[in-house]
Amino acid sequence: MDIVDDLKRNGLKNTKCRAAILGILEQSDQPVAADRLFHELNEKNIMLSFSTVYRTLEALTDKKLVKKLTIAGEDKALFEYNRKGHRHYLICLGCKKILSIEHCPLKGYEEILKKETDYAISGHKLDIYGYCPDCQKHE
Amino acid sequence: MDIVDDLKRNGLKNTKCRAAILGILEQSDQPVAADRLFHELNEKNIMLSFSTVYRTLEALTDKKLVKKLTIAGEDKALFEYNRKGHRHYLICLGCKKILSIEHCPLKGYEEILKKETDYAISGHKLDIYGYCPDCQKHE
DNA sequence: TTGGATGCAAAAGTTTTGCACGGTT
DNA sequence: AACCGTGCAAAACTTTTGCATCCAA
Numbered sequence: 001m002d003i004v005d006d007l008k009r010n011g012l013k014n015t016k017c018r019a020a021i022l023g024i025l026e027q028s029d030q031p032v033a034a035d036r037l038f039h040e041l042n043e044k045n046i047m048l049s050f051s052t053v054y055r056t057l058e059a060l061t062d063k064k065l066v067k068k069l070t071i072a073g074e075d076k077a078l079f080e081y082n083r084k085g086h087r088h089y090l091i092c093l094g095c096k097k098i099l100s101i102e103h104c105p106l107k108g109y110e111e112i113l114k115k116e117t118d119y120a121i122s123g124h125k126l127d128i129y130g131y132c133p134d135c136q137k138h139e
Numbered sequence: 140m141d142i143v144d145d146l147k148r149n150g151l152k153n154t155k156c157r158a159a160i161l162g163i164l165e166q167s168d169q170p171v172a173a174d175r176l177f178h179e180l181n182e183k184n185i186m187l188s189f190s191t192v193y194r195t196l197e198a199l200t201d202k203k204l205v206k207k208l209t210i211a212g213e214d215k216a217l218f219e220y221n222r223k224g225h226r227h228y229l230i231c232l233g234c235k236k237i238l239s240i241e242h243c244p245l246k247g248y249e250e251i252l253k254k255e256t257d258y259a260i261s262g263h264k265l266d267i268y269g270y271c272p273d274c275q276k277h278e
Numbered sequence: 279t280t281g282g283a284t285g286c287a288a289a290a291g292t293t294t295t296g297c298a299c300g301g302t303t
Numbered sequence: 304a305a306c307c308g309t310g311c312a313a314a315a316c317t318t319t320t321g322c323a324t325c326c327a328a
Contacts, residue, residue: 013302013307034292049310054293056308070209072264075318076292090258099256106265109244113267117238119229121269125211126245128252130260152327154283173317188285193318195283214293215317284325294315301308 002026010063020046021056022065022081030098031069031078071098071127088126094135101128141165149202159185160195161204161220169237170208170217210237210266227265233274240267 003022004014012018020041025032032040038053057079060066067082071091078098090099110121142161146153159180164171171179177192196218199205206221210230229238249260 052309105248118272119269120275124267126265128263130258133257136259191284
């Protein structure tokens with residue numbers, strides 16, 4: 001099982017909670033908030049406490065199995081399975097759905113910026129906002 | 140006084156608190172967090188409560204005099220004087236200093252994305268992370 | 279004078295932590 | 304058996320809100 005391997009390879013014990021949380025994230029195409037994870041797990045009769053959800057997410061984030069992200073207009077953090085590889089997000093302002101964009105239009109720009117500013121650039125984060133086709137219809 | 144005009148033009152009463160908060164933001168080249176504003180004002184012997192700081196920031200944000208933003212790795216919201224015009228941020232991972240970048244390398248990209256996804260694109264947010272010259276030296 | 283602005287205190291929401299207990303290796 | 308993981312409750316922290324009072328227009 002991939003998920004158990006993910007855990008073991010990173011020196012994390014394979015427990016019901018961790019496998020369940022990592023599993024949900026791995027199968028979701030959307031970043032998920034901590035409270036949503038908590039409720040989804042409860043629905044599956046996997047009872048765990050809020051502290052465990054947060055501690056698990058922290059452990060998984062530390063080991064880079066999971067990415068933590070925040071988007072403008074959201075007060076809480078979101079978590080997603082770390083599928084490696086650079087990604088941007090297209091966020092629907094109507095339904096809050098998040099689409100991953102794998103193509104990066106900023107290749108080369110970091111190099112230009114480095115020359116201009118003398119900063120050592122280590123990465124960037126691009127979020128694009130708009131309305132998905134569904135939300136355009138209903139308004 | 141520009142700041143008083145800003146307030147009046149937007150139907151906001153000109154009060155000590157609002158002028159002080161807007162003034163600090165206007166003179167800062169960095170986005171500022173609510174608690175930092177609170178402390179800076181106290182140092183200037185302008186005593187006001189936390190609720191007022193938040194309520195004032197909310198009013199100023201609603202009127203678009205101020206922009207509210209959140210950056211990855213920061214738990215609290217930051218606020219900056221709205222200097223109009225599109226901006227990106229270059230954030231130092233060492234000292235957390237934020238540099239404004241006025242040039243936008245994404246002209247045209249939104250149009251391409253619109254065709255690819257059928258989303259109505261309304262904007263984007265680009266944060267670039269790195270280390271400023273000072274922080275590069277001290278490490 | 280009147281409605282909006284402020285202070286205080288309490289509440290709400292998310293996230294963290296202390297401590298005792300339980301499960302994995 | 305040892306150590307890490309978990310549950311529960313309480314705390315920390317940012318932000319919001321209710322209500323009485325105060326101030327700008």
